[in-house]
Amino acid sequence: MLENNIFNSITLNPLRKIKKWIWPTVLTVVLLSIVIYAENVHHHQKCKNINVNIEGANESQLVTPDEILAIVSPNVVDSPEGKPFDKIDFKKIEKRVCLNKLVKSCQVHRDLSGEMTIDIVEHTPLARVLYNKSSDSYVTEKGDFIGISQHFTPRVLLLSGRYFDKIQDLKEVKSKPVLDLINAINVDPFWKAQITQLIVEKDGGITMVPEIGNHVIEFGMGIDIESKFKKIKFFYKDILPAKGWDTYHKVSVKYRNQIICE
Known part of the structure; x- marks a missing residue:
């Protein structure tokens, strides 16, 4: 009888150890599968919409969301909308937007819903150079000449x-x-x-x-x-x-x- 109990104890111990690790292993595999699937979906997801946020210390915006969208999506072919995010070059968009001298910085990012957001920080002009024969220009605190805005004339x-x-x-x-x-x-x-x-x-x-x-x-x-x-x-x-x-x-x-x- 004692020998049977010892035998059963020796036999059950490895089984208990195996069972102890089965569910964590299964759970890990399931979670990894979900992460891989989500990453794959995220990678190939298409851009559904473009949002533009503009920040600055000016009383009104020097640039408008429509102006930024015209830079980002000049035509249907070049527009990011409808394209997979893995085919969209965020850095290239940021550089293109920053060609507008009124823009101080630009950062492009996306979310899980398929929305692409363009965050703009515009310059705060400190002065305005008055020219007789050419267009005026605002001046930044670092001395850059950034042209003028068609939408707002700050008192500087x-x-x-x-x-x-x-x-x-x-x-x-x-x-x-x-x-x-x-x-x-x-x-x-x-x-x-x-x-x-x-x-x-x-x-x-x-x-x-x-x-x-x-x-x-x-x-x-x-x-x-x-x-x-x-x-x-x-x-x-x-x-x-x-x-x-x-x-x-x-x-x-x-x-x-x-x-x-x-």
């Missing part, structure tokens, strides 16, 4: 003068003083509201046109910006209230430690 600092006759952007070292001044004006609420235009001469000398007052401000080169702004604030705070806002037509802060009023 205006730039004019001979300096802009032959340059394509403000990214070169020689243009750094001009760009530094533009950025300094835009980060200060007071100067952003008060200074409406910069007239930049061929040599880089700058004259400011303020929002209030009948005077202009001869700023000189875009250097010693903080020091020059302090002198202009002194002019507004102490000189104009005492002399009157219409007394002077020009104030110069271009020379060190001097304020010249004319």
